[in-house]
Amino acid sequence: MAEITTENKDGIHFITVNGEIDAGSSIYLDDALKNALGNGEKKIVADLSGLDYISSAGLGVFISHLDEFNQQKIQLTLFGINETVKQVFDILGLEKLLTIVESKEAAISSFNE
Amino acid sequence: MKVDFSNFFPQLCFTGFVLSTFAYYRYIITKADSLNFTDLLWKVFITGLITTLISLAIRFFFVIFANSTLVESPLTVNFFYSILIGLVVIFMVSTLVVWKRLILYQKSKNLLQFWGFFEVALAASLLFDFFGASYVDSNFRVALVILGCFSIILVFNLKWVAYLNFKQKWKGILFILLSAIYLYHFLLNLLNFSSTEVLVIDLFDRVFIWGLFVFLFLYAVISILVTLFNLPTSSVFEQKLKEALDFQKLSQSIPRGETKDQTYEILLESSMSAVFADAAWLEVKDESGTVQVIRNLKEEDVNEIKTAIKGDTIKSILQLDLKSEVSSGKLTDDLKHSKFKSIIALPIMVQNKQVGFIVLLNEVSEAFNREMVNIITTFVNQASISLENLSLIKESIENERYKEQLKIAKNVQKSLLPTSLINNDHLTMAAFSMAADEVGGDYYDILEYKKNHFGLIIGDVSGKGTSAAFQMAQMKGIFHSLASQGITPTEFNNKANTALGQCLEKTSFITATYFDINTDENILHFSRAGHCPSLFYCKNDDSVDYLKCDGMGLGIVRNSSYKEYVHSNTVNYHAGDTLLLYTDGITEAKNFDGEQFGDERLKKSFTAHASKAPDQVKEGIKKDLSEFIGEVIIDDDYTLVVVQFKDKKNG
Numbered sequence: 063m064a065e066i067t068t069e070n071k072d073g074i075h076f077i078t079v080n081g082e083i084d085a086g087s088s089i090y091l092d093d094a095l096k097n098a099l100g101n102g103e104k105k106i107v108a109d110l111s112g113l114d115y116i117s118s119a120g121l122g123v124f125i126s127h128l129d130e131f132n133q134q135k136i137q138l139t140l141f142g143i144n145e146t147v148k149q150v151f152d153i154l155g156l157e158k159l160l161t162i163v164e165s166k167e168a169a170i171s172s173f174n175e
Numbered sequence: 176m177k178v179d180f181s182n183f184f185p186q187l188c189f190t191g192f193v194l195s196t197f198a199y200y201r202y203i204i205t206k207a208d209s210l211n212f213t214d215l216l217w218k219v220f221i222t223g224l225i226t227t228l229i230s231l232a233i234r235f236f237f238v239i240f241a242n243s244t245l246v247e248s249p250l251t252v253n254f255f256y257s258i259l260i261g262l263v264v265i266f267m268v269s270t271l272v273v274w275k276r277l278i279l280y281q282k283s284k285n286l287l288q289f290w291g292f293f294e295v296a297l298a299a300s301l302l303f304d305f306f307g308a309s310y311v312d313s314n315f316r317v318a319l320v321i322l323g324c325f326s327i328i329l330v331f332n333l334k335w336v337a338y339l340n341f342k343q344k345w346k347g348i349l350f351i352l353l354s355a356i357y358l359y360h361f362l363l364n365l366l367n368f369s370s371t372e373v374l375v376i377d378l379f380d381r382v383f384i385w386g387l388f389v390f391l392f393l394y395a396v397i398s399i400l401v402t403l404f405n406l407p408t409s410s411v412f413e414q415k416l417k418e419a420l421d422f423q424k425l426s427q428s429i430p431r432g433e434t435k436d437q438t439y440e441i442l443l444e445s446s447m448s449a450v451f452a453d454a455a456w457l458e459v460k461d462e463s464g465t466v467q468v469i470r471n472l473k474e475e476d477v478n479e480i481k482t483a484i485k486g487d488t489i490k491s492i493l494q495l496d497l498k499s500e501v502s503s504g505k506l507t508d509d510l511k512h513s514k515f516k517s518i519i520a521l522p523i524m525v526q527n528k529q530v531g532f533i534v535l536l537n538e539v540s541e542a543f544n545r546e547m548v549n550i551i552t553t554f555v556n557q558a559s560i561s562l563e564n565l566s567l568i569k570e571s572i573e574n575e576r577y578k579e580q581l582k583i584a585k586n587v588q589k590s591l592l593p594t595s596l597i598n599n600d601h602l603t604m605a606a607f608s609m610a611a612d613e614v615g616g617d618y619y620d621i622l623e624y625k626k627n628h629f630g631l632i633i634g635d636v637s638g639k640g641t642s643a644a645f646q647m648a649q650m651k652g653i654f655h656s657l658a659s660q661g662i663t664p665t666e667f668n669n670k671a672n673t674a675l676g677q678c679l680e681k682t683s684f685i686t687a688t689y690f691d692i693n694t695d696e697n698i699l700h701f702s703r704a705g706h707c708p709s710l711f712y713c714k715n716d717d718s719v720d721y722l723k724c725d726g727m728g729l730g731i732v733r734n735s736s737y738k739e740y741v742h743s744n745t746v747n748y749h750a751g752d753t754l755l756l757y758t759d760g761i762t763e764a765k766n767f768d769g770e771q772f773g774d775e776r777l778k779k780s781f782t783a784h785a786s787k788a789p790d791q792v793k794e795g796i797k798k799d800l801s802e803f804i805g806e807v808i809i810d811d812d813y814t815l816v817v818v819q820f821k822d823k824k825n826g
Contacts (some may be wrong), residue, residue: 085638092682118635118637118638118684119637119638119682121637121684122637122638122681122682122683122684123682125681125682125684125728125730125731126681126682128731128732129733146771149774153686153705153706153707153708154684154686154705154727154728154731155705155725155726155727155728155731155740156727156731158727158740159727159731159732
């Protein structure tokens, strides 16, 4: 089970994910990203500090939107990923496609680069 | 009073005879348990007929020899009188047993007790008769009155009459009437003899005979009267019985494996006969369209009647849009139609949804009443249950079929994995793969594309289940077409990515590691496409390490830039070195506390077993894994492939 909340602050769209993203809950993550895209958000930050586990279906959600992010010049920054989840991202090679930083501050400042 | 000894012996014989006859008939009648009422009455009638015929013969004898001394001799008279006594006793006792059976047809505790008293009273009257009281004595009369009272109370137990149908009732009346006539005839006969003064034993002086006679005769008369008065209502009883049977037929129609159409037929037939409808039709909408079953009507009539309906409730029933519960009063109505004047319409509901209706018509106006609506309602409800059951059965059959299909898919998928692994002078292998669902998305394969050159792959399709299985099949096709060309691992991943990018779903990807094994030069060349890093055991150092290599999953970047993310690495191996390929189902397997097996545990386990033969390595890791997770079931596909290298030159 996963709990996903969104928030807009200082022109940045925050998506906070808590719990586990598996095949079932990946739908909610997908909805959250689709909404952000639909609202024309350009700066998206995903707070994954509460994410304990992500299945391949959950990773598939991030992957499926990569093209759109690139085409629409949307920047997605992830932060707070724990060691196990980070490893999953790394093994798959996603760390090269996504901006992954340590902290929320780093995530916010990533947009100024 | 004192016992008259001249009377004692004949009375003893008489009593003995009565008791043995009673015992005999009780045995006969009780044994014939399946006899119905008319059969019982038939028995009485036949016994009566035979005994009467014999007694008539005796009478005939006396008439023929009316003037001879023979008939006047006490011996002759007593002889024939004794025979007559026998006949009377047989007839009366057998009738008593049958009457008992009828009276006790629906027994209550009180009735049984009362009957018991009556039998005791009859037995007492046999004893009383030892005292030889004449029928003019007051004691005799008191005893008779007591028996008579018993009789009057008992004779009104006539519940069996209700169970006879019209024809059986007439038969019953006839048999009982004849039995009553026999009784009367016997009475007259006995009276005849009684007038001669030479009898050793006169039945007329027996309370038992009188008491029994009163009882039998009373019961016969009351039975005839009650049956006669019940004649007009018997058709109602029969009707109710038929309804009950129809109801049963409806409820049993599905377990017997009948189809929906048969249920509709039964429903329509039973409803029509229950309310004496002249015509009817039924419409049910199901997945295959609208089914219409019509009785005694033409298609035009149906449409005519539909327009002739006045009541709103019935209109909405016929349009299949009944919204709420309706009172039974609104289901009947009069019709303005040339032929049919009354109508009942009832909705057929399945799972609280109206799926159809039944309409019953009568040529007489106001032909249907509330009672009839209630009967039809129960019929329709029963039919609905049957229909619901039928759809449930159908569903479960369909599920069964899907399961069957999945089984086939499972078999097909199994055939996608290599049936035989390479075991030669250069390398030996062992592998194990298990799917969480019927079908899974893990894949491994090996192919010798050139002498001593092998292409080896392990792959994991994102997700699990059927869609993963299909993508795994695609992966196999890609592996066999690319690996046979002997291309490099990076080229393999690039081309596989291009191929998969065109057919994979947007959210799907495949992780894989491709190995090119050159056993001529003991070189392992590999490229990792996002798959969990393989473990390599170096025998010389007795150490295990992950084979590191940057890479990216197939289908994640679906353009030419994928090349930038693909790399390869080379390892020189020696004899005894062992390679372990696995999928993340192994490392992500959780124990009861939610703890993952993890990379470190796998590495430790592999280190412990790596020097053994491949099969033992595989079994060892499997055992360690199952010990770690305990009873928990792994909810992912998991695969292990062990490759052990040999050095041909060194042995």
